[in-house]
Amino acid sequence: MGRDFLENKVExxxxxxxxxxLALVWWYYHKDRLEPEPLGMVVRSFVFGALFVFPAALLEIFTSYLVVLGPLVYQIMGVALVEEYMKWLALKRFIDHKACDECYDGIVYGTSVALGFATLENLFYVFGALNPFLVAGWRAFLSVPLHGLCGLFMGYEAARQKLGxxxxxxxxxxxxLPVLVHGLFNYFLFLSSGxxxxxxxxxVVVFWxxxxSVIKRSWSCKV
Incomplete structure (x- = not known):
């Protein structure tokens, strides 16, 4: 019975x-009012974004020394910049693809890459936590959506530039904007206060x- 309980808990x-x-990827994908992107490419962008967690984590070992410059600088330059740049490296191939021919396409791929990154990162945080269900809960409503929103703005701006x-x-x-908001978000949580x-x-609410408004602009692809 104990083993069954443990297996059920892990599942x-x-x-x-x-x-x-996954829920947010599905939501952003189905907000495409023009011509939905190939589902296979969306899945690949999600997986590709997840894979970039590893080089980001490796690079953050070196940028951890920026903590001597203060927590705000460290969270922006040592964490947010690293992670958002890694997401961009994962995203660029999908923005450059011929299938990305609308501004909202950039949002689809940007959020898919970012949420793939966030999902794998989430697994590490949750399974490494002393209170995993608590961590899973607050990250579901804060950290994961925040990553998705950063990908939204990144993807929209990249597609806007390409189509322009x-x-x-x-x-x-x-x-x-993604680096600044991500860094501020991390810093606020770092304060460990109400x-x-x-x-x-x-x-997160303001960013959401x-x-x-960015989604609405993307439907008409204003540049």
Whole structure:
């Protein structure tokens, strides 16, 4: 009975770890009002994003020394910049693909890559936690959606540049907002205080509301 309980617990933890990312990918995919992307490419972008967790984790070993510059600088430059740049490396091949011919396509691929990254990262956090169900719960409502929103803005801006005829991508415009918001979110949680958590929640809510207007603009592909 004890073994069965342990197996059921592991299965449940796995489900609650991957469900938020998959649910959000499904939601963003079905918001495509124009021409839905090939499902196989969306799946590949999700898996590709997940794989980039490993080089990000390796690079963060070296950027951990930035903590001497202060927690805010470290969270923005040592964590957020690393992770968002890794997501961009995973995303670029899908933005460059001929199938990405609408601004909302960039959102589909951007969120899929980011949520693939977030889902694998989520598994590591949840299974490594002392209270895994608590961690799975707050990450489902905060961290995973935050990653998806960063991918949304990144993908939209990259697709907008591509369809606007840009010869080369402006990485500053693609990465600035995702890195800043991701870094601030991490910093607020780092404060380990009630006000810090409230600020992190408020940041996600504001970012989510802002994303709704970006989605609407993407349907008409305004550049």
């Amino acid at each position: 449940l933890l796995f489900i609650v770890s991957v469900a938020p990312g 005829g840009a010869v080369t991508y402006s990485l500053f415009r693609i990465l600035f 006000i810090g958590v409230l600020m992190a929640v408020a940041l 509301l802002k994303s709704m």
